[in-house]
Amino acid sequence: MPSLRASAPDSALRITVLAGALALLLTSSAHGQQHPLGEWEQLARDVFEELVEINTSHSVGGTLQASEAMAARFLAAGFAAEDVVVTEVAPGEGNVVARLRGSGSARGPILLLAHIDVVEADPADWTLPPFEFIEQDGNFYGRGVADDKDEAAIYVANLIRMKAEGFTPDRDIIVALTADEEGGAHNGVVWLLENRRELVQADYVLNEGGGGTLKDGRHISNNVQASEKKYLNFQVQATNPGGHSSVPRPDNAIYELSKALLGVGAYHHPVMLNEVTTAYFTRTADIVGGEMGAMMRRVVANPRDEQAVAFVATDPAYNSRMRTSCVATLLDGGHAPNALPQRATANVNCRILPDEDPTVVLQRLRAAVGDAEVAVEMQGQATESPPSPLTPEVLGPIERITNEMWPGVPVIPTMSTGATDGLYFRNAGIPVYGVSGLFYENPNSHGMNENIPVKSFYEGQEFLYRLVKALSGPEIS
Numbered sequence: 507m508p509s510l511r512a513s514a515p516d517s518a519l520r521i522t523v524l525a526g527a528l529a530l531l532l533t534s535s536a537h538g539q540q541h542p543l544g545e546w547e548q549l550a551r552d553v554f555e556e557l558v559e560i561n562t563s564h565s566v567g568g569t570l571q572a573s574e575a576m577a578a579r580f581l582a583a584g585f586a587a588e589d590v591v592v593t594e595v596a597p598g599e600g601n602v603v604a605r606l607r608g609s610g611s612a613r614g615p616i617l618l619l620a621h622i623d624v625v626e627a628d629p630a631d632w633t634l635p636p637f638e639f640i641e642q643d644g645n646f647y648g649r650g651v652a653d654d655k656d657e658a659a660i661y662v663a664n665l666i667r668m669k670a671e672g673f674t675p676d677r678d679i680i681v682a683l684t685a686d687e688e689g690g691a692h693n694g695v696v697w698l699l700e701n702r703r704e705l706v707q708a709d710y711v712l713n714e715g716g717g718g719t720l721k722d723g724r725h726i727s728n729n730v731q732a733s734e735k736k737y738l739n740f741q742v743q744a745t746n747p748g749g750h751s752s753v754p755r756p757d758n759a760i761y762e763l764s765k766a767l768l769g770v771g772a773y774h775h776p777v778m779l780n781e782v783t784t785a786y787f788t789r790t791a792d793i794v795g796g797e798m799g800a801m802m803r804r805v806v807a808n809p810r811d812e813q814a815v816a817f818v819a820t821d822p823a824y825n826s827r828m829r830t831s832c833v834a835t836l837l838d839g840g841h842a843p844n845a846l847p848q849r850a851t852a853n854v855n856c857r858i859l860p861d862e863d864p865t866v867v868l869q870r871l872r873a874a875v876g877d878a879e880v881a882v883e884m885q886g887q888a889t890e891s892p893p894s895p896l897t898p899e900v901l902g903p904i905e906r907i908t909n910e911m912w913p914g915v916p917v918i919p920t921m922s923t924g925a926t927d928g929l930y931f932r933n934a935g936i937p938v939y940g941v942s943g944l945f946y947e948n949p950n951s952h953g954m955n956e957n958i959p960v961k962s963f964y965e966g967q968e969f970l971y972r973l974v975k976a977l978s979g980p981e982i983s
């Protein structure tokens with residue numbers, strides 16, 4: 507919330523006046539003192555607490571229980587039963603989809619997507635209990651507070667708030683909270699698209715994958731994820747007739763695989779920028795400045811500029827956004843300590859640029875291996891995930907509200923190097939934007955003592971409230 511910033515009293519005051527009653531929603535000052543929560547902040551906090559304290563890691567299940575708990579809240583808030591649908595995708599695993607009906611204009615719905623499963627958390631690995639919701643020293647702690655129960659709680663609270671305020675959007679607003687994004691066997695988004703597509707059919711989706719960057723407490727950028735890399739494994743395999751290890755031969759499957767993998771490791775896929783990564787490097791250049799910023803501008807101007815590419819590539823995160831990357835991740839070879847190996851196999855995991863053809867990657871890997879006797883094969887198919895267009899309809903309100911809440915903070919389009927559930931919607935032809943206004947510094951998602959700043963949570967709630975209203979009806983002011 508802007509008024510929380512100590513450094514800009516004038517604009518904070520102006521926005522406070524514009525926002526009217528929102529000024530009452532302050533929670534903590536720049537000095538960390540606690541203020542009473544507003545009604546809707548309190549609701550978001552209550553929902554957040556309830557979600558975090560339902561253990562939804564895969565060893566436990568729990569997403570059905572969490573879905574039912576959220577459904578009960580929607581029903582208690584006056585949503586019609588047909589607009590609150592819980593679907594069980596496997597025993598104990600479920601989704602909930604809730605719909606705030608619009609006025610029936612020609613525009614299709616927007617979908618607010620969050621997964622409610624979490625990665626495992628062994629209490630022995632944490633110094634805090636992972637499935638207790640703890641507010642301490644200006645942070646919320648608990649498994650899922652950064653990934654992705656923060657967004658789930660905000661979506662639930664904001665949809666209930668809009669209903670209570672009598673807001674009638676000009677399109678339906680759908681909230682979908684889903685199972686098994688974190689690698690479980692029963693992905694809720696896949697299930698919904700296959701079995702109940704009418705529940706989640708939308709013009710576009712807002713999802714995790716974006717969010718803001720904080721550095722030393724300062725807001726650096728508000729990131730909008732509009733693209734993801736594709737995921738595909740390749741098998742590299744050397745074979746040999748083998749024999750007794752007391753009479754070695756010059757040819758050896760383990761040696762040949764080793765040489766092949768060194769070739770893979772030394773190879774760099776060509777740099778190729780798309781609309782999203784061009785915007786990313788252009789705007790990031792302004793933020794990082796200095797030699798790195800200058801080199802990024804050179805790469806944007808000419809992706810064949812080898813000196814600039816080599817400089818930017820020294821940062822692995824930047825490198826992975828410029829090009830397809832492939833890396834050896836698993837190794838298996840031989841069958842006995844006293845036998846020449848008949849087989850040696852490696853898995854090479856590739857993260858492929860969204861507009862690159864996997865068969866081209868295969869050809870490059872074969873060339874990098876450089877040994878026709880070593881087989882390189884694709885393992886299955888990559889799920890296609892076309893970049894989502896950065897239309898003014900979506901980007902305009904994001905930029906305007908970002909500037910209202912955090913003046914001067916740039917909006918940066920990004921391509922994720924990993925994958926989210928956005929993949930499945932993009933593959934189904936529905937654009938996805940990872941945007942939240944949730945600014946985190948080091949949330950330690952998937953790690954020990956996962957945490958987010960309390961202030962960031964309420965700011966993200968306010969950002970998403972304003973953004974969803976802007977995307978679905980008259981502006982608030």
Ligand SMILES: [Zn+2]
Nearest residue numbers: 653654687714
């Ligand atoms: Zn996530």
